[in-house]
Structure formats: C-alpha cells, structure tokens
Amino acid sequence: MxxxxxxxxxxxxxxxxxxxxxxxxxxxxxxxxxxxxxxxxxxxxxxxxxxxxxxxxxxxxxxxxxxxxxxxxxxxAGELGFFSPHSWWPLYVGLSAAAITLGLVFGWWLVIIGSVAILMSVIGMVFEYYRGHFAH
Structure with a gap:
C-alpha cells in the first residue's frame, strides 16, 4: 500500500x-x-x-x-475482516439527511424531525452488530 x-x-x-x-x-x-x-x-x-x-x-x-x-x-490468503452482508441503516441515514435538506426549504419543523431521525438512524447503524448487554 x-x-x-x-x-x-x-x-x-x-x-x-x-x-x-x-x-x-x-x-x-x-x-x-x-x-x-x-x-x-x-x-x-x-x-x-x-x-x-x-x-x-x-x-x-x-x-x-x-x-x-x-x-x-x-x-x-485468510480473513481480511468483517464486512456487513446487508444493512438498511445507510438508507435511513440518507433519508433523514434528505429530510433535513428539504426542511431548509419548507420549514424548520422538518429540520427538527430530520435531526431526530438522523440521530436515531446513526445510533442504529453504529450499534447494528453490538452484542453486549444492550443489544437490540
């Protein structure tokens, strides 16, 4: 490299x-x-x-x-690491970011909804493979 x-x-x-x-x-x-x-x-x-x-x-x-x-x-040869086979969380992050962007055009209320949605979707994406005490 x-x-x-x-x-x-x-x-x-x-x-x-x-x-x-x-x-x-x-x-x-x-x-x-x-x-x-x-x-x-x-x-x-x-x-x-x-x-x-x-x-x-x-x-x-x-x-x-x-x-x-x-x-x-x-x-x-050998294992190179763990790669997620599929995940829906990036789609939710993208939709939340789109809601924030549209909120800049249509109203501040949509920015707030999009911010809450992006916070929840980023948390879901980060803890998707979490296997600890608080696994979902």
Missing part, C-alpha cells in the same frame, strides 16, 4: 504545479481554488494511507504482503 500513498502524493504535486500554471495564465480564482482543494484532498488521502501502512507494518512486524516484491498471491 506504500505505492498508493506515493501515488496520491504525486497527484498532489501534479495538482500543485497545475494550480500555479493555471493561476498564472488565467487569474481565475474559482479554478485556482478548486485545484488548491484538489491538492489538499490528494495530500490528505496520501497522508492517511502512508500512516495507516506504517501502523500495519508495526503490527505485522514487517512489510505488508502487497509491498513485498517477492510476494505470492497465497500470502494474502
């Missing part, structure tokens, strides 16, 4: 050079701002991947299998 981090760092450098050239030739602030945000986003993703890889390498006591030039496909 280290390659992906440097790929995003390279994108940030490319956007930086492009932003400077674009600003110099056009003097357009909207495009310059959009390219500046692209620099920040590419750098942020690269930073996140870079430090996640460092944390995983420390946990595995060595380089990750995808960074090993002599690695085999079989090195990636």
């Amino acid at each position: 280290r390659v992906q981090a440097f790929m995003f760092y390279g994108c940030a450098v490319f956007f930086l050079i492009t932003d400077i050239v674009y600003w110099y030739w056009s003097k357009d602030w909207t495009g310059t701002t959009a390219l500046a945000l692209s620099i920040g986003l590419a750098g942020l993703i690269g930073f996140y991947i870079h430090f996640t890889v460092r944390r995983l390498e420390r946990a595995n006591a060595g380089p990750l299998y995808e960074d090993d030039p002599e690695g085999e496909i079989a090195d990636a």
Whole structure:
C-alpha cells in the first residue's frame, strides 16, 4: 500500500504545479481554488494511507504482503475482516439527511424531525452488530 500513498502524493504535486500554471495564465480564482482543494484532498488521502501502512507494518512486524516484491498471491490468503452482508441503516441515514435538506426549504419543523431521525438512524447503524448487554 506504500505505492498508493506515493501515488496520491504525486497527484498532489501534479495538482500543485497545475494550480500555479493555471493561476498564472488565467487569474481565475474559482479554478485556482478548486485545484488548491484538489491538492489538499490528494495530500490528505496520501497522508492517511502512508500512516495507516506504517501502523500495519508495526503490527505485522514487517512489510505488508502487497509491498513485498517477492510476494505470492497465497500470502494474502485468510480473513481480511468483517464486512456487513446487508444493512438498511445507510438508507435511513440518507433519508433523514434528505429530510433535513428539504426542511431548509419548507420549514424548520422538518429540520427538527430530520435531526431526530438522523440521530436515531446513526445510533442504529453504529450499534447494528453490538452484542453486549444492550443489544437490540
């Protein structure tokens, strides 16, 4: 995954050079701002991947299998984590966010209803697989 981090760092450098050239030739602030945000986003993703890889390498006591030039496909075998097979909670979160957005147009009462609904749906999504004392 280290390659992906440097790929995003390279994108940030490319956007930086492009932003400077674009600003110099056009003097357009909207495009310059959009390219500046692209620099920040590419750098942020690269930073996140870079430090996640460092944390995983420390946990595995060595380089990750995808960074090993002599690695085999079989090195990636095994469980990679838990992935939810299906969940209705993201739909409820999206509908609640849509209700809040429509509330900005039609009235504050819909914003309140949407806020309560999004609070309940986010709690439901977070505790969907909770198996403790308060499991639902």
